[in-house]
Amino acid sequence: MPLSHAVLTLLADGPSHGYELKTRFEAAVGPQWGGLNIGHLYQILDRLVRDGHVVRDHIAQSDRPDKTIYQLTPGGAEELRTWATTPWVRTSGFRDELFLKLLGASRLGPEALAAFVSAQRQAHLADLGALTRQRRAHAADPLVTLLIDAAAAHIKADLQVIDSAEERLAGLASGDVQVRTAATTDDQATA
Numbered sequence: 001m002p003l004s005h006a007v008l009t010l011l012a013d014g015p016s017h018g019y020e021l022k023t024r025f026e027a028a029v030g031p032q033w034g035g036l037n038i039g040h041l042y043q044i045l046d047r048l049v050r051d052g053h054v055v056r057d058h059i060a061q062s063d064r065p066d067k068t069i070y071q072l073t074p075g076g077a078e079e080l081r082t083w084a085t086t087p088w089v090r091t092s093g094f095r096d097e098l099f100l101k102l103l104g105a106s107r108l109g110p111e112a113l114a115a116f117v118s119a120q121r122q123a124h125l126a127d128l129g130a131l132t133r134q135r136r137a138h139a140a141d142p143l144v145t146l147l148i149d150a151a152a153a154h155i156k157a158d159l160q161v162i163d164s165a166e167e168r169l170a171g172l173a174s175g176d177v178q179v180r181t182a183a184t185t186d187d188q189a190t191a
Contacts, residue, residue, distance in 0.1 A: 003036075003040075003041075003044055004044050004047065004048060004053075005079075005080060005083045005084070006025060006028075006029075007021060007025070007041070007044055007045065007048060007054075008048070008053060008054070008072060008076050008077075008079060008080040008083075009080060009084070010024050010025060010028070011054060011070060011071065011072040011076070012072055012077065012080060014071075015057075015069045015070065015071040016069065016070060017067050017068060017069050017070070018038060018041055018042055018045065018068065018070075019038065021041060021045075021070070022036050022038055022041055025041075028143060028144075029143070029144065029147060030134065030138055030141070030143075030144035030147055030148060031134055031138075032131065032134060032147060032148055032151050033147070045070055048070075048076065049070075052073060052075050052076070053072070053073055053075055053076030053079050054070050054071065054072060054073060054076050055070070055071050055073055056068050056069065056070050056071075057069050057071070098120070098158055098161065098162075101116060101120070102116070102161075102165055102169065105117075106165075106169040106172040107172065109174075110166075110170070110174065113165065113166055113169060114166060117162055117163075117165050117166055120158075120162050121159065121162050121163070124155050124158055124159050124162065125159075127155050128152060128155055128156070131148050131151055131152045131155070132152075134148050135148045135149070135152075
């Protein structure tokens with residue numbers, strides 16, 4: 001599970017508590033990933049403890065609630081090494097809402113397809129602009145800039161799909177399209 005392994009990666013630097021791990025994760029992967037939910041992080045930590053990859057120790061604090069510190073076990077270090085050195089293989093196909101949107105727009109006819117293609121192109125160009133600004137802001141961090149470059153490459157690939165969609169889907173989008181709803185089906189049955 002990728003987030004579990006990311007937590008193991010962060011713990012390879014030494015013991016940490018939950019909020020420290022959250023902050024370090026968000027700094028390591030940059031803003032394009034989004035924030036890490038602290039509740040989810042604690043579920044991951046509980047699972048890692050249960051699986052023997054991490055141990056936890058409670059540190060008493062006089063002026064605050066006790067702090068829980070997590071540390072990598074030798075088994076966790078081996079799990080991290082195995083995960084980090086084996087190739088990633090896509091197992092769930094290429095599920096992408098973009099293709100479902102293209103299906104829907106093409107079924108609604110050429111005007112709907114053209115409207116979707118235009119709107120999606122603008123959205124992708126705006127995303128590329130935002131990524132360019134993020135890349136400049138994080139130029140000193142090679143991992144974050146690599147992740148931003150990967151995100152930009154994905155968007156550029158989607159732009160190529162969008163730019164060819166109207167021509168390639170013209171056969172699906174041709175003709176007058178009537179959306180059939182329960183009301184139109186009932187009207188046709190009584191006619």
